[in-house]
Amino acid sequence: MTISKKDLLFVYDVLLHKRIQRAGHEILCSAISLADRKFWLYPRTPEIEQIMKEHVNNN
Numbered sequence: 001m002t003i004s005k006k007d008l009l010f011v012y013d014v015l016l017h018k019r020i021q022r023a024g025h026e027i028l029c030s031a032i033s034l035a036d037r038k039f040w041l042y043p044r045t046p047e048i049e050q051i052m053k054e055h056v057n058n059n
Helices: 014-022 046-058
Strands: 008-011 029-032 038-043
Touching: 008 014, 008 046, 014 038, 014 046
Parallel strands: none
Antiparallel strands: 008 038, 029 038
């Protein structure tokens, strides 16, 4: 099985990251981008995409 970028979500928004965590999802990893910004990497799932849509609509 090959994993590509389309299978992953790179989350740079701290509030979105916390929302995903509160829903019980685990990060794959966290890192610092080349632009010196922290991000969290999640698998792209329908549940996480729904959390992301709700977050965008509420902010």
